[in-house]
Amino acid sequence: MSWFKRAKEGITTKTEEKKETPDGLWNKCPSCKKVLHNSEQIENKYVCHHCGYHIRIGSKEYFEVLFDDNQFEELFSNLTSGDPLNFVDSKKYTDRIIETMAKTGLKDAIRAGHGKIEGQDLVIACMDFDFIGGSMGSVVGEKIARSIDYSLKNKIPFLMISKSGGARMMEAAFSLMQMAKTSAKLALLAEAKIPYVSLLTDPTTGGVTASYAMLGDINISEPGAMIGFAGPRVIKETIKKDLPKGFQSAEFVLEHGFLDFIVDRRQMKAKIASFLRMVTKK
Structure with missing residues (x-):
């Protein structure tokens, strides 16, 4: 009967003494479905060490990956969206903005910072997909424009990391x-001969692809990133044809001449720093 009841007293664990596994300690790779430890992800730059899948990350993680010792000055952090059209769908736009800010801890779908990458000054503007799908609104355009102005004033190269619906x-x-606003600002950057690097990550679509994302002195991407304008379903229904295999993947876009190269996130910092040294002759 001891199989079915405790033979000794005092070996039960009180509920308040039980330890639970912390949230976020383990994740599953979206591609190969293998379990990943959080510390291993950070060490491997959020790339699955089983299959090489590049896990989606935001501005916080990209700044950690790229800026030396994660040291940077955040720029224009006080900008927030207005509601010029008094837009109401299932809820008011202003309410959605407030809820998303509380949920993500972000002010909008982009952050900008000035720091160093392998000792070289660099301004980075990075989009966050968690904020309303990384959608491009007035704040996104204004932060990019002001970041470019900052680069122009201080003669510092500019890196744009796109991730948007x-x-x-x-x-x-x-x-x-x-x-139009961001494209015009980038023309001034080109006129001043200040390097502009565009990094397209998963996904980069819509008006972002049609403007600043494709205007870099070099356009680069991470492996497997989705890059395109309209969605595959819309294109297929419009042209009434089946789309080729791998359509809108970074590899497909590279093959058709719209990217300069694809780089693994684990080599991203070294590659960008090498390009900057080459074009600035430092």
Whole structure:
């Protein structure tokens, strides 16, 4: 009967003494489905060490990967979205902004910072997909424009990390205007002969692809990233043809001449630093 009841007293563990596994200690690779320890992910730059899949990350992680010792000065951190159209769908746009800010800890879908990469000054603007799908609104365009102005004033190279579902519909034409605004600012950067590196990550779509994401002095991407304008389903229904295998993947885009090269995130910092040394002759 001792199989079915405790033979000794005092060996039970009280509920308050039980230790639970901390949240976020383990994750599963979206590609190969193997379990990944959080510390291993950080050490491996958020790349699965089983299959090489590049896990989606945000500005916080990209700054950790690229800036020397994660030391940087955040730029224009006080900018937040307005509601110029008084947009209401299932809820007010202003309410959605407040909820997303509370959930993500971000002010909008982009952060910018100035720091060093292998000892060289660099301004980085990085998009965050967690903030309304990384959609491009007025704040995204304004932060990019101000970051470019900062680069121009201080003669510092500029890196744009794109990760977006496209224009933010709640701002309509105000959102679409950011395409022209950022492209015009990048023309000034080119005129001043200050290097601009565009890094396209998974996914880069819509108006972002149609503007600043494809205007780099070099356009680079991570392996397997989705890059395109409209979605595959929309394109297929429009042209009434099956799409080729791997359509809109970084590898497909590279093969057709829209990227300069694809680089593993674990070598990203060294590659960008090497390019900057080459073009600035430092």
